[in-house]
Amino acid sequence: MSNASLDAIAAKSDQPFPGAPNNWRRFFSFSTDHKVIGIQYMVTAFVFFLIGGLLAMVMRGELITPEADLVDRTVYNALFTMHGTIMLFMWTFPMLNGLSNYLVPLMIGARDMAFPRLNAAAFWLVPVFGTLLMASFFVPGGPSQSGWWAYPPVSLQNPTGNLINGQVLWLLAVALSGVSSIMGAVNFVTTIFRMRAPGMGWFRMPAFCWTVLSAQMIQLFGLPSLTAGAVMLLLDLTAGTSFFDPAKGGDPVLYQHFFWFYSHPAVYVIILPIFGTFSEVFPVYARKPLFGYRFVVVSSVIITVLSAMVWVHHMFASGTPSWMRMLFMFSTMLISVPTGVKVFAWVATVWGGKLRLDTPMLFALGGLVCFLFAGITGVMLGAVPFDIHVNNTYFVVGHFHYVIYGATVMGIYAAIYHWFPKMTGHMYYEGLGKLHFALTFIGVNLNFFPMHPLGLMGMPRRVSSYDPEFAYWNVIASLGGFLLGVSTLPFILNIVSSWVLGKRAPANPWNAIGLEWLIPSPPPVENFEEIPIVVSGPYGYGSNESLVSNNPAGELISEHS
Ligand code: HEM
Ligand SMILES: [Cu+2]
Numbered sequence: 001m002s003n004a005s006l007d008a009i010a011a012k013s014d015q016p017f018p019g020a021p022n023n024w025r026r027f028f029s030f031s032t033d034h035k036v037i038g039i040q041y042m043v044t045a046f047v048f049f050l051i052g053g054l055l056a057m058v059m060r061g062e063l064i065t066p067e068a069d070l071v072d073r074t075v076y077n078a079l080f081t082m083h084g085t086i087m088l089f090m091w092t093f094p095m096l097n098g099l100s101n102y103l104v105p106l107m108i109g110a111r112d113m114a115f116p117r118l119n120a121a122a123f124w125l126v127p128v129f130g131t132l133l134m135a136s137f138f139v140p141g142g143p144s145q146s147g148w149w150a151y152p153p154v155s156l157q158n159p160t161g162n163l164i165n166g167q168v169l170w171l172l173a174v175a176l177s178g179v180s181s182i183m184g185a186v187n188f189v190t191t192i193f194r195m196r197a198p199g200m201g202w203f204r205m206p207a208f209c210w211t212v213l214s215a216q217m218i219q220l221f222g223l224p225s226l227t228a229g230a231v232m233l234l235l236d237l238t239a240g241t242s243f244f245d246p247a248k249g250g251d252p253v254l255y256q257h258f259f260w261f262y263s264h265p266a267v268y269v270i271i272l273p274i275f276g277t278f279s280e281v282f283p284v285y286a287r288k289p290l291f292g293y294r295f296v297v298v299s300s301v302i303i304t305v306l307s308a309m310v311w312v313h314h315m316f317a318s319g320t321p322s323w324m325r326m327l328f329m330f331s332t333m334l335i336s337v338p339t340g341v342k343v344f345a346w347v348a349t350v351w352g353g354k355l356r357l358d359t360p361m362l363f364a365l366g367g368l369v370c371f372l373f374a375g376i377t378g379v380m381l382g383a384v385p386f387d388i389h390v391n392n393t394y395f396v397v398g399h400f401h402y403v404i405y406g407a408t409v410m411g412i413y414a415a416i417y418h419w420f421p422k423m424t425g426h427m428y429y430e431g432l433g434k435l436h437f438a439l440t441f442i443g444v445n446l447n448f449f450p451m452h453p454l455g456l457m458g459m460p461r462r463v464s465s466y467d468p469e470f471a472y473w474n475v476i477a478s479l480g481g482f483l484l485g486v487s488t489l490p491f492i493l494n495i496v497s498s499w500v501l502g503k504r505a506p507a508n509p510w511n512a513i514g515l516e517w518l519i520p521s522p523p524p525v526e527n528f529e530e531i532p533i534v535v536s537g538p539y540g541y542g543s544n545e546s547l548v549s550n551n552p553a554g555e556l557i558s559e560h561s
Helices: 003-012 025-030 035-061 073-108 116-138 164-192 207-238 252-286 293-307 322-334 334-350 361-384 384-390 394-425 432-448 450-459 468-501
Strands: none
Touching: 003 073, 003 252, 035 073, 035 116, 035 394, 035 468, 073 164, 073 252, 073 384, 073 394, 116 164, 116 322, 116 361, 164 207, 207 252, 207 293, 252 293, 252 334, 252 361, 252 394, 293 334, 322 384, 334 361, 361 384, 361 432, 384 394, 394 432, 394 450, 394 468, 432 468, 450 468
């Protein structure tokens, strides 16, 4: 579209914000606007977060007593399988894709993603495979019970004998999710390579965009492996092949390689954009430049490379030969170096700054604390003798929930609050935000800390009943779990009420530096009336350097900033 159409939109006097369409119906349409698609991803993902959370509540209800008294054991198997699958494939990935979709074009000064229609198609696959996955609750035999990693031979059992069963639907959904993610990755990588505004050299690009680029590169090299594994398993299950079936000469450990070759790097697909969020949020609320910007962004690339070389740390107990275990123990330890560089940089950014403890900053700080803890237990698990000891115990569950809830979900909340005024044009309610933070932070620690002592005591994961000696910590964990359930209520209330009634947000409520803050909130359809010309780096806090040499908002900004 040309600028003419933009002017026409801006001219309509009934628009609440210059240039931003005031039409909620577009969120239900096949829109090719990256901002609409971003919000579609985020809202869809959040619905699945609530479904996954409800399943967790039932699990914690079962685990509050040692006996298996609330649900049948096979139902419990289905619960943890669907909980893990939904939380990863239906919540975390789509949520992060949504945030990245919304933010990357704005941050690099582009009018949209490189391939808008591919973008929309990738999004619309999410409800398709989401529905496939949910359908498995309604087929005979119920959902898959083989855990989110679907190891054969367990995943090859087909007790009902039906062709359409929970495991088959699970595999179809995961394969489709891979297709959607690859479509998204091609789009992100192309956009970041080709569509940066003039003057935005690689080392003037915000750290968030570097992390998205790194994460999406991982999707490109990793997903083919997962998809291949899933298709081979599907063939074993439906067409009588025997790639993985030991009874017919297949090799189940081969599947583990296919699975973890992707699924370990996938944890970096998740955590890298969270690292990017930390790098954006800390400078704004500490009023200081990001410490060691170049080291921070280069470490994302190093993490990307190393993440491809550590997957066997998930297979230390799978009959892996010792020399191989040593090799992967070493590479796993190595990856803590670039990660440590980042943590050091964030602490140095916050250190001695004028801290403003608004909700986004609280969530980012809380997320960082949880990430540190998870990083320490992660290094412990990387040590072969320790891992052999706690493999398949609650220690592992505790470790990854600190990463995935403590750091990732809290990091996602930090990002939502930070960019909410930009996305919606309204301010959220700070008091509700702080309440949400307090409940989440306390809930995470009550829920997931006890899993560590439980694991060390030897409590296995994926069980619905346990020895009474484990009861003490499980009661605490369950109470923490229920608290986390409650914690989502002030969030939902805040988002819905402030989106409808909240105070109007100015273009730049946080006094932040970045191209997205130079244009109105919410941004007009084509983002920038004039493509910005970038003349300095992204974190010039405390200096009076200007970020651009023109006014990318054109006429629009002067009206209300
Ligand atoms: C209220 C919040 C949550 C609670 C109470 C909770 C609780 C649990 C429980 C009880 C298990 C099963 C443990 C077992 O029997 O082995 C589990 C597994 C898991 N959770 Fe969560 N969880 C929560 C949030 C999340 C989130 C936000 C994510 C991801 C973003 C997540 C990802 C997973 C994964 C991947 C598994 C492993 C599933 C498997 O073993 O196949 N959880 N969780
Ligand atoms: Cu791993």
